Amino acid sequence: MKTKIQELKQKFNIELADVRDTKTLEELRLSFFSKKGYISALMKELGKVPAEQKKEFGQIINGFKQELSDRFDEARRELVEREEELAVNCAEAYDESMPTVNPGGSYHPITLIQRELEDIFRSMGFDVEDYNEIVDDYHCFEALNIPKFHPARDMQDTYYLDTPNQLLKSHTSAAQNHIMMKYGRALKEQNRPIRAVFPGRCFRNEAIDACHENTFFQMEGIMIDKDISISNLIYFMKTMLSEVFERDITVRLRPGFFPFVEPGFELDIQCLICGGDGCPSCKNSGWLELCPCGMIHPNVLKYGGINTEEEPYQYTGFAFGLGLTRLAMMKYGIKDIRVFNEADLNALSQFVSK
Numbered sequence: 210m211k212t213k214i215q216e217l218k219q220k221f222n223i224e225l226a227d228v229r230d231t232k233t234l235e236e237l238r239l240s241f242f243s244k245k246g247y248i249s250a251l252m253k254e255l256g257k258v259p260a261e262q263k264k265e266f267g268q269i270i271n272g273f274k275q276e277l278s279d280r281f282d283e284a285r286r287e288l289v290e291r292e293e294e295l296a297v298n299c300a301e302a303y304d305e306s307m308p309t310v311n312p313g314g315s316y317h318p319i320t321l322i323q324r325e326l327e328d329i330f331r332s333m334g335f336d337v338e339d340y341n342e343i344v345d346d347y348h349c350f351e352a353l354n355i356p357k358f359h360p361a362r363d364m365q366d367t368y369y370l371d372t373p374n375q376l377l378k379s380h381t382s383a384a385q386n387h388i389m390m391k392y393g394r395a396l397k398e399q400n401r402p403i404r405a406v407f408p409g410r411c412f413r414n415e416a417i418d419a420c421h422e423n424t425f426f427q428m429e430g431i432m433i434d435k436d437i438s439i440s441n442l443i444y445f446m447k448t449m450l451s452e453v454f455e456r457d458i459t460v461r462l463r464p465g466f467f468p469f470v471e472p473g474f475e476l477d478i479q480c481l482i483c484g485g486d487g488c489p490s491c492k493n494s495g496w497l498e499l500c501p502c503g504m505i506h507p508n509v510l511k512y513g514g515i516n517t518e519e520e521p522y523q524y525t526g527f528a529f530g531l532g533l534t535r536l537a538m539m540k541y542g543i544k545d546i547r548v549f550n551e552a553d554l555n556a557l558s559q560f561v562s563k
């Protein structure tokens with residue numbers, strides 16, 4: 210058995226001298242240490258050794274194992290160092306003047322649809338506003354006519370932060386109050402109607418599947434002036450949708466309850482796939498639900514500093530909350546909402562700007 214161990218030592222020395230990378234080193238290690246390796250074979254032979262010699266041979270084998278193990282570790286350390294050095298040198302050899310092979314980046318489908326909508330609304334006289342992702346309870350709920358403990362809060366499973374009173378905005382409506390405050394004075398003093406859209410990322414604690422995400426995008430829009438009515442709302446929505454889908458779009462309103470509008474509606478568009486005849490995409494109804502909207506509730510106007518009663522400043526307005534994510538799914542025929550947040554470049558790079 211001693212001769213056997215000597216032979217194995219020699220074999221190991223010869224093979225280790227030829228090892229040039231960590232991969233080959235690992236192969237060598239397995240040839241000794243795996244279940245079918247040389248060490249296992251030695252241990253089996255130990256079983257046949259006479260009882261009085263077992264202790265001695267056991268110690269020899271263990272010493273051999275330890276020696277091999279130490280030398281593997283040492284060899285691995287050296288190889289890893291050498292490989293890292295090589296990687297750094299290769300990186301330094303990168304030549305930025307070389308022509309690119311990659312065709313270049315592309316915009317995210319949400320960015321594309323958002324920019325398209327911003328252009329359409331700008332052309333209709335709307336300002337495009339930005340707003341925070343972390344908001345306070347007042348702006349997200351109370352200023353929208355949803356008092357504390359109101360059951361309507363259950364409609365949105367909200368992420369509250371550790372900081373008291375702070376949360377991730379669950380809808381873009383959270384910016385309504387801020388916009389009214391910002392433009393209210395120009396409305397009153399210069400008769401300049403408030404017309405604004407504000408796109409943004411929203412967060413709700415949803416279980417994620419093909420139709421639900423915990424992070425999604427909306428675009429809120431409000432218009433406030435004298436004599437604003439539901440027909441103004443329908444006109445703007447129809448014009449905007451016809452531009453987005455590049456064809457005439459038929460819309461309908463159904464009554465819907467949202468505490469910040471009165472009356473409130475769900476706006477549906479006629480199914481783009483079957484043209485209203487009924488198909489699996491529209492669950493055979495011929496209509497697709499697109500966005501909640503309605504006439505801004507007088508309380509919400511009041512919280513925003515907009516006068517609704519005193520002559521001659523009786524203002525009314527409409528608001529809508531367009532699902533940008535849903536619109537992008539419809540426009541680009543994306544069937545799984547998870548595509549948007551998965552950072553899969555193969556899926557996302559297919560969408561190109563017009």
Ligand SMILES: [Zn+2]
Binds near residue numbers: 480484485489492
């Ligand atoms: Zn259909």
